[in-house]
Amino acid sequence: IQLTQSPSFLSASAGDKVTITCRASQAISSYLAWYQQKPGKAPKLLIYAASTLQSGVPSRFSGSGSGTEFTLTISSLQPEDFATYYCQQLNSYPITFGQGTRLEIK
Amino acid sequence: EVQLVESGGGLVQPGGSLRLSCAASGFTFSSYAMHWVRQAPGKGLEYVSGISSNGGSTYYANSVKGRFTISRDNSKNTLYLQMGSLRAEDTAVYYCARVPPGDYWGQGTLVTVSS
Numbered sequence: 001i002q003l004t005q006s007p008s009f010l011s012a013s014a015g016d017k018v019t020i021t022c023r024a025s026q027a028i029s030s031y032l033a034w035y036q037q038k039p040g041k042a043p044k045l046l047i048y049a050a051s052t053l054q055s056g057v058p059s060r061f062s063g064s065g066s067g068t069e070f071t072l073t074i075s076s077l078q079p080e081d082f083a084t085y086y087c088q089q090l091n092s093y094p095i096t097f098g099q100g101t102r103l104e105i106k
Numbered sequence: 107e108v109q110l111v112e113s114g115g116g117l118v119q120p121g122g123s124l125r126l127s128c129a130a131s132g133f134t135f136s137s138y139a140m141h142w143v144r145q146a147p148g149k150g151l152e153y154v155s156g157i158s159s160n161g162g163s164t165y166y167a168n169s170v171k172g173r174f175t176i177s178r179d180n181s182k183n184t185l186y187l188q189m190g191s192l193r194a195e196d197t198a199v200y201y202c203a204r205v206p207p208g209d210y211w212g213q214g215t216l217v218t219v220s221s
Contacts, residue, residue, distance in 0.1 A: 033206075033207070033208050035151075035208070037151075042201055042203075042211035042212065042213060042214060043143075043151065043201075043208075043211060045207065045208045045209050048206070048207050048208060054207075054209060084150075086150065086151055088151075088208065090205070090206055093156065093165040094153050094156075094165055094166065094167050094168070095141065095153045095156065095165075095205065096153060097143075097150060097151040097152065097153065098150075099150050100150040100151070
């Protein structure tokens with residue numbers, strides 16, 4: 001199953017609302033997770049089961065979608081949110097990731 | 107505290123072999139499927155391989171099928187990745203991860219394939 005994220009690069013300012021989209025090549029129900037990764041660090045789980053916020057993750061992060069189209073929304077960007085974001089499908093093996101969305105400060 | 111600690115990375119020549127280990131602690135290792143994910147320098151995340159909680163099922167990316175073997179020892183709380191016929195394109199940081207749900211990842215171990 002291929003996952004396509006858009007955009008691949010996003011430039012935004014602190015306080016902005018941003019949305020990242022992940023499209024699956026076939027239906028994956030709600031078996032989708034979102035990760036944040038900063039340089040030199042392991043990925044951090046933000047959202048699982050498409051819309052469930054991982055414990056400890058700020059509520060400005062939210063996920064939605066099912067089937068083939070999913071979104072990650074950050075309601076009000078904070079300086080620490082500038083990172084790369086990946087979606088991941090767990091509907092079937094092999095598990096796959098989107099190509100990533102790099103979020104940079106405008 | 108949950109910890110996943112990878113080891114075994116290093117420099118290896120093309121065609122060579124390497125075994126990675128991932129030592130788990132702080133949770134019931136035998137209850138979780140475990141996976142290896144890699145990241146080439148400056149690139150995105152790539153799924154490598156996974157194994158069910160009891161070791162009865164294994165999964166591989168097409169790019170490593172036939173060259174890599176995943177295994178686990180639940181008595182030692184350790185995950186392994188035996189890598190063979192290594193290629194330059196296998197150069198990456200290799201992470202072990204508890205997936206699902208994906209909440210814990212190791213710090214990664216760097217594998218460099220070069221002559």
